Amino acid sequence: MNQNIRLVDVSKLYGTSGGGFPALKHVNLTIPKGEICAIVGASGAGKTTLLNVMSCLTDVTEGEIFFDDTDITKMNGKEASDYRLHNIGFVFQKYQLMPTLNIHDNICLPYVLAKESVDEAYVTQLVQNLGIESELEKMPDQLSGGQQQRVAIARALALKPSVIFADEPTGNLDSQNGFKTMDLLISCAKELGHTLVFVTHNETLAAMADRKIEIVDGEIA
Amino acid sequence: MIKKSFRPNRKYMIWAMITAFIATLIFIAFGVILESYRNNQLDQSIDLYGSYHFCFHGLTDEQIDYVNHHDAVEQTALVRNIETIGKDYVCNCMCVNESLFDISEYRMVEGRFPQAANEVLVPRWFLEQRSHSENPQVGDVIEMIDPISGENEPKVVSGIVCSGYSNIRLTAHHGTSVFFNEDTIQWPGEVNVLYVRLKGTDFKEDIVSSLVPGFTYESETITCDSNDEILYLEGITKDGKRNMLRYLGGYLAIMIVTVLLSAILIRNVLRVMMQKMHGIFEIYFVLGANMSEINRTFIKVLYTYCFCGELLGMLLGLTIGLGASGLLGFTLYVPVKMIAVSLILEALFFFVILLRVKEYNRNIRLTGARTIFRGKHFMFVRFALRNFMTYHLKKVVNILAIAGCVVLLFVVSLVVKDQTKQQDNNDSYDYYLQMDLYGVVDASTYPAEYENLLSKWKNVRDYCISKGHIPYYDAFFVDHYDITKQNMSKELQHTYARTAQGAAALARTNASFQCKLAIMAIGPEAVAEMGMDPLPEHGAILLNRITGKHNMEGSLSGMEGAVIKKEALRTEGEPDEFGNPNYIDVEFQICNLADNIPVYPMLEEDTLCLLIDINEYLYLYGHDYASSFYLKHLTEEEVNEIQGMLTDQTHIRLLNQHEVLDDITHVHRLMWYGMMTMFILGILFVYSNMQLQNIYEFDSRKNEFALLNAMGISPKMLQRLKSLETAFAILFGWLLGLLLCQCLNFVLYHYVIVEDEWIRLEVIWQSAVLIGAVSIIIMLVSAVKNKSSKIDWILKEL
Ligand SMILES: Nc1ncnc2c1ncn2[C@@H]1O[C@H](COP(=O)(O)OP(=O)(O)O)[C@@H](O)[C@H]1O
Numbered sequence A: 001m002n003q004n005i006r007l008v009d010v011s012k013l014y015g016t017s018g019g020g021f022p023a024l025k026h027v028n029l030t031i032p033k034g035e036i037c038a039i040v041g042a043s044g045a046g047k048t049t050l051l052n053v054m055s056c057l058t059d060v061t062e063g064e065i066f067f068d069d070t071d072i073t074k075m076n077g078k079e080a081s082d083y084r085l086h087n088i089g090f091v092f093q094k095y096q097l098m099p100t101l102n103i104h105d106n107i108c109l110p111y112v113l114a115k116e117s118v119d120e121a122y123v124t125q126l127v128q129n130l131g132i133e134s135e136l137e138k139m140p141d142q143l144s145g146g147q148q149q150r151v152a153i154a155r156a157l158a159l160k161p162s163v164i165f166a167d168e169p170t171g172n173l174d175s176q177n178g179f180k181t182m183d184l185l186i187s188c189a190k191e192l193g194h195t196l197v198f199v200t201h202n203e204t205l206a207a208m209a210d211r212k213i214e215i216v217d218g219e220i221a
Numbered sequence B: 001m002i003k004k005s006f007r008p009n010r011k012y013m014i015w016a017m018i019t020a021f022i023a024t025l026i027f028i029a030f031g032v033i034l035e036s037y038r039n040n041q042l043d044q045s046i047d048l049y050g051s052y053h054f055c056f057h058g059l060t061d062e063q064i065d066y067v068n069h070h071d072a073v074e075q076t077a078l079v080r081n082i083e084t085i086g087k088d089y090v091c092n093c094m095c096v097n098e099s100l101f102d103i104s105e106y107r108m109v110e111g112r113f114p115q116a117a118n119e120v121l122v123p124r125w126f127l128e129q130r131s132h133s134e135n136p137q138v139g140d141v142i143e144m145i146d147p148i149s150g151e152n153e154p155k156v157v158s159g160i161v162c163s164g165y166s167n168i169r170l171t172a173h174h175g176t177s178v179f180f181n182e183d184t185i186q187w188p189g190e191v192n193v194l195y196v197r198l199k200g201t202d203f204k205e206d207i208v209s210s211l212v213p214g215f216t217y218e219s220e221t222i223t224c225d226s227n228d229e230i231l232y233l234e235g236i237t238k239d240g241k242r243n244m245l246r247y248l249g250g251y252l253a254i255m256i257v258t259v260l261l262s263a264i265l266i267r268n269v270l271r272v273m274m275q276k277m278h279g280i281f282e283i284y285f286v287l288g289a290n291m292s293e294i295n296r297t298f299i300k301v302l303y304t305y306c307f308c309g310e311l312l313g314m315l316l317g318l319t320i321g322l323g324a325s326g327l328l329g330f331t332l333y334v335p336v337k338m339i340a341v342s343l344i345l346e347a348l349f350f351f352v353i354l355l356r357v358k359e360y361n362r363n364i365r366l367t368g369a370r371t372i373f374r375g376k377h378f379m380f381v382r383f384a385l386r387n388f389m390t391y392h393l394k395k396v397v398n399i400l401a402i403a404g405c406v407v408l409l410f411v412v413s414l415v416v417k418d419q420t421k422q423q424d425n426n427d428s429y430d431y432y433l434q435m436d437l438y439g440v441v442d443a444s445t446y447p448a449e450y451e452n453l454l455s456k457w458k459n460v461r462d463y464c465i466s467k468g469h470i471p472y473y474d475a476f477f478v479d480h481y482d483i484t485k486q487n488m489s490k491e492l493q494h495t496y497a498r499t500a501q502g503a504a505a506l507a508r509t510n511a512s513f514q515c516k517l518a519i520m521a522i523g524p525e526a527v528a529e530m531g532m533d534p535l536p537e538h539g540a541i542l543l544n545r546i547t548g549k550h551n552m553e554g555s556l557s558g559m560e561g562a563v564i565k566k567e568a569l570r571t572e573g574e575p576d577e578f579g580n581p582n583y584i585d586v587e588f589q590i591c592n593l594a595d596n597i598p599v600y601p602m603l604e605e606d607t608l609c610l611l612i613d614i615n616e617y618l619y620l621y622g623h624d625y626a627s628s629f630y631l632k633h634l635t636e637e638e639v640n641e642i643q644g645m646l647t648d649q650t651h652i653r654l655l656n657q658h659e660v661l662d663d664i665t666h667v668h669r670l671m672w673y674g675m676m677t678m679f680i681l682g683i684l685f686v687y688s689n690m691q692l693q694n695i696y697e698f699d700s701r702k703n704e705f706a707l708l709n710a711m712g713i714s715p716k717m718l719q720r721l722k723s724l725e726t727a728f729a730i731l732f733g734w735l736l737g738l739l740l741c742q743c744l745n746f747v748l749y750h751y752v753i754v755e756d757e758w759i760r761l762e763v764i765w766q767s768a769v770l771i772g773a774v775s776i777i778i779m780l781v782s783a784v785k786n787k788s789s790k791i792d793w794i795l796k797e798l
């Protein structure tokens, strides 16, 4: 089955119902399974909002979003979190590792939330691929930015989700580190057949994607 | 301008104010109620017994002069020995003021107080002995030695006196005094006893010490008669000092705990405010504002709020105290000094807390941590525990608040329990026919008076039986009985072990504890009422615990079937060679144990009660042997009839139990309400703390929760995480509170009140269980409340 994300006429208004700020305006978009997709656009264009509506973190004001053939805009809180947990992996600009947990536990956190036992073999393989196997017993703030982001990638991949959203994953890294991290992320995604949607300002990084989507003032250019 | 920027945070300022308000309210209300309670007891005692009084023996004229001219002295009375009557009885000649006589333990039976110098008030037997008339009566002239001339002179008997019920003892002997009016007679020369009554309630130590060198109440070398009750309540005697210490200590403990609790809360409020206002302060800082001035203004504003809270708390505390005192029928007493000191201390304390404002912004550093996600089980709980451990510094206030509440309740219940300490009450029987002790009316000295008393008693008893009321006899026969260690349940042993003496006694292998043994008589109706089979011959029911020990049911074991051997008053055969009667021994076999009996003997604590059949009792201890008894369901008519039989109620009285007990239960009920109020306030403390905790801590950890949310934690699970963390805080706080109470208990037992045994561990458990249960409910409530909150804000964090 050709798993995909499909946005149909999606609009998002922030603020009061009457005269809110339109962050997304009638967006129509289809992302097929396994595609590496880059989203570019000016600051405030609505990139993050787009990712948020696709991951059901925020409601849409209008329109429908299909994941496979399920309309995620109709989901309740519990269904939405289940959907995120099992189908989506997140990588954030500021890494967002759990400060109370060490690296190993940070990577395994999705298993705890899913009430599944930790797949140690898979985790070992992941950390080896990402080159952080020697950091497992450390705490997040003992790691460099690039290392932290790789931990975040490992965590995003832990439950083998079908889609990975990355919101400016290299924004906090220098260009060399950013390039390396992005390369790792894309190769991991490709290897495992995940869909990857990432936001970036960097043209070189955007060029690494299968497709580049540009957003201008809440609309796809 | 600066003040304006605090405005969005007024909510928190008011929160701080309310905190100060509640804390002040608690200790002031409590202080006022306690002080009123104590002072009213004092007033009552003074009403009953007069203010302080002392008796001094063998004083010189100079000493008497000194006392007579002392400012603090209200009245004096001189007592001298004039005659010896019979073999061992000394008759005292008393020269007293009429008002003093009124509150003494002597009572006028008939006639009036002497007016003229030749008039005298005497006991009936004295009149009968001295009067020459056929029918001795008031107004007769008798001959007695005049204290002034030393000659036998005629005196007019103005009235009959006998001993009554009072704590004021004019002399050591009962019923052996004749009275003259102090206003009409001035006795010179040698004085045996000087009685002194003081003005007001301020103890004048200098009078006592100048009259009795080396005298001290501490050492309990009582060489003079004193009003024990008042001295006790004023904290002058050794026992009284200890009571006072306990009273003040209890108050102080309550004050400290409440102020500490409120300080914790205010600190919490401050942290939340600093967190919320961080941005504002930062902008000021960047703009180059004088930060110390801003800080000062902030403290001033917050302090004003706290201070207003204190004032409001004081006002409401006083009002509550007033209300409670009104309900109790008390006069309101405000412990002004105590309140002033507490308020100043509280204000200072808050000030210190507020001064440390800058410190509340520190962040927590996270250090290395072990891997916890291994395997499959309890991982979520482990996650919550890890969070709890990491943020325990942030949660420490919560832990302390809960611990503080447990301790607060413990202390409050101790103080309440101390002040309302009470024995078993006999409220199932309505009336008590109280007999005086036999010492008051000695059969050989006052045969007529004795006969009179006995016939009155018999009349009442026979009347009651004829009306179908079965008297329930109070213990007349009191003896000792040794309970062995084996017969004491673990619980009872445990109670004994809490005092140093008890523990030492228990350590001996063959330890036995001497208890008083009261034998009470019970009718078959009462046995049936207790749901037991009729008593066989020599059968007895044993109260399965020692009186005064509440909640100690079943504290004796292995007593069923035991035989208690006692001497009866019935004699048998010839007297022995010295002419002593040959009393028979009786053996009572315990055929039943009762946890509660309808009435308890009017005795002190630590008494064993043995109930035997009334007919056996009357046979063994004599039909003619009068003893106090209880009655049930008397009609108004019957009560009047009995009152008529008792005429002047000398030596024998009918008491309405409910009148006596109503007052006590009323006070207890109010104390209980007070405790519940305290409990509710404690809950408010815990609740506001938890809410603050959620705001402060969960707010500062928004990022974590946002992340979990994005990763797909369900709202329920997120709530469970927070609740679990809070539950750990509750658990730790609860354990800490218990530990503190246990320490306090230990200290109290072993260092403060060695002899008293009335404090029990259950008190702690009660408060602990209550607080624990309520904390959990609060946790659930706030969980439900937080659940409904939107998670939109979370998004901005990532
Ligand atoms: N929670 C919110 N409330 C109101 N407006 C918002 C909110 N989040 C984002 N916006 C607005 O929506 C627009 C798009 O934001 P965003 O998607 O974060 O842009 P981008 O990620 O492309 O920089 C911005 O103009 C921003 O001001």
Ligand SMILES: [Mg+2]
Pocket: A047, A048
């Ligand atoms: Mg963005």
